[in-house]
Amino acid sequence: MNLLDYLPGVPDFPKPGILFRDISPLLANPAAFKEAITKLHDLAQSFDYTHILGVESRGFIFGSALALHANKGLIIARKPNKLPLASHREFYGLEYGKDSLEIQQSTIPKEARVLLMDDVLATGGTLIAADKLLRNAGFTVCGAITLLEIGALNGSTILKENGISNKTVLVS
Numbered sequence: 001m002n003l004l005d006y007l008p009g010v011p012d013f014p015k016p017g018i019l020f021r022d023i024s025p026l027l028a029n030p031a032a033f034k035e036a037i038t039k040l041h042d043l044a045q046s047f048d049y050t051h052i053l054g055v056e057s058r059g060f061i062f063g064s065a066l067a068l069h070a071n072k073g074l075i076i077a078r079k080p081n082k083l084p085l086a087s088h089r090e091f092y093g094l095e096y097g098k099d100s101l102e103i104q105q106s107t108i109p110k111e112a113r114v115l116l117m118d119d120v121l122a123t124g125g126t127l128i129a130a131d132k133l134l135r136n137a138g139f140t141v142c143g144a145i146t147l148l149e150i151g152a153l154n155g156s157t158i159l160k161e162n163g164i165s166n167k168t169v170l171v172s
């Protein structure tokens with residue numbers, strides 16, 4: 001099965017010039033979704049982690065499925081003003097805009113060894129912000145895994161330059 005067949009590119013969404021990879025067909029196909037989680041689990045096994053950090057919102061879908069599959073805890077990084085006990089916020093740019101993420105330090109176990117997880121790696125802005133959030137709050141980050149890297153944007157190299165060890169299932 002070629003998982004890229006289930007991640008079709010939609011031109012000019014959400015802005016002109018962006019080829020947006022839509023995860024909806026993959027999620028709607030149980031065999032494709034299962035294969036995606038199995039492959040993410042294979043990548044995750046090379047990291048010594050206790051918790052997965054899922055980034056709102058698509059990172060929640062894959063992060064929660066992987067956490068259950070791998071028997072790990074799930075931590076969430078949310079878009080602003082969603083977490084009742086938010087303690088840290090980080091602003092960042094991504095392929096098609098700007099945003100910020102928050103975590104709540106008090107509800108994350110102090111000894112957590114966190115593996116960052118997201119569906120798409122484009123510029124790397126989102127995962128770098130997630131990494132900063134956790135490190136600024138005193139947590140250990142093991143690395144990052146993603147389902148799909150947009151190769152032309154060199155996100156993997158940018159993550160490495162920021163000290164984040166990254167593995168991805170697919171590159172397009």
Ligand SMILES: O=P(O)(O)OC[C@H]1O[C@H](OP(=O)(O)OP(=O)(O)O)[C@H](O)[C@@H]1O
Pocket residue numbers: 055056057058059093094095096099118119120121122123124125126127155
């Ligand atoms: O590598 P980057 O350039 O940072 O881009 C990757 C991010 O962009 C998408 O999230 P988006 O902010 O669109 O939110 P969503 O998950 O709610 O759709 C995607 O799910 C990643 O989180």
Ligand SMILES: Nc1ncnc2[nH]cnc12
Pocket residue numbers: 018019020021022094095096120121122123150
């Ligand atoms: N090209 C893209 N497709 C889907 N999600 C994205 N997030 C950032 N860039 C993206």
